[in-house]
Amino acid sequence: MCAAGTGPQPRSTYRHGDLRRALIEAGIELARDGGLDAVVLREATRRVGVAPNAAYRHFTDRRALLLAVCAEAQAALAVAMENELAGLARRADRAANARARMHALGAAYLRFAQVEPGLYRAAFSGLLGMELADHPTLAGTAGYTPLQLLCAVLDELVAVGILPAERRAGAEFVVWSSVHGLATLLIDGPLRDLPAEAIAEIERRLLDMVEKGII
Amino acid sequence: MCAAGTGPQPRSTYRHGDLRRALIEAGIELARDGGLDAVVLREATRRVGVAPNAAYRHFTDRRALLLAVCAEAQAALAVAMENELAGLARRADRAANARARMHALGAAYLRFAQVEPGLYRAAFSGLLGMELADHPTLAGTAGYTPLQLLCAVLDELVAVGILPAERRAGAEFVVWSSVHGLATLLIDGPLRDLPAEAIAEIERRLLDMVEKGII
């Protein structure tokens, strides 16, 4: 029994600096071009310049590394969404403001999927369950996960009187489904090879439909 | 030079009966529980009871088998959609009829994804591109692919005056995205562990939103 009951403190100095971090970073790079399947322990250690089994000091499993990569991917998405919101010009009209924020979230989501298809696939590969939807490791710099950002804007729509309160419950899943579906069809589905302007038009139509339909 | 210019006729008798068919069937079974990644040449041949390399008489590649399995999965989806349409009671009101058919397609799509998640994943794994969206191998018993079935019902909505003609173009992608997104979130995403009634409610809300939003 040692005096301090705070559990094992992480060692302050590692020979590699921060191997855990480096492996996750390598994993993200692998996911970037190849999705989660491409996140392979041996390749990650190879990239970091370390023996394959060194990974087991920091992850119990290959699965544990995958989970970390998924969480990072979702966090990256959250950051992209936050940035889009931050870039918005403030409007006097509160209702117009809320609408613009809603639109911005959808646009950021769709852009992220197309710019980082590998990370996007990893983020929603099915490794992360609902119980983790609010976990801080999935959050962006402001501390909100993608789903939480969406919920906040939906609450805002209710607050400014656009969305009737009785239609608020579950709305996040309906909105999310629509945008997520388009993202999926765009990067992995039959819409893959459409010209950019056709894609932009479909995106506009979808966000339009969502805005009209959830009310 | 032989007299007939019709190219090589497929042999009428195979020792195995129809090994090509049997391998596809085995591949479907593998995809059923495990998605496309689980469709593995060696395992398929093992299940059929044949040497691993026998597959190369019928498929140039593992990829060729995967493509065949994907096509079959889409065809199965088409059949499920057709069946739902066939089960519909005819209504006197043409507009109500068209609406009901639209709803039926969405419901069938969502049910298929949940009953056969493995096949569903395979169908939309990204192996099949847009150029194949109308290919007969993806079609159900009536000869229509899932996308064609959706387009037909959208045309019907225009014909009965529910959907303005100028909003028809591209509507199939918007509708498809929404339903596809929900299906994905339900089977691989964070909505996976929701109780059945919550799922049903979200499905209702989504189909509702689509109906209202595309007009």
Place this chain on the structure above:
DNA sequence: TGTACATCAGTGAACGCGCGTTCACTGATGTAC
């Protein structure tokens, strides 16, 4: 109808590959006296 021959569907054995994971280890770092 019977025989010789050509075809080619499926065989058996082997290849090289990269993977996740385990083992006993080593040697740099941190700590107690």
Place this chain on the structure above:
DNA sequence: TGTACATCAGTGAACGCGCGTTCACTGATGTAC
């Protein structure tokens, strides 16, 4: 300040696995005479 010791991050080698694919083959089937 200096020395002995404990910790534990990363090493090196090896394991067993299942995979896709290639090779030279065999023997059942179909066909021409």
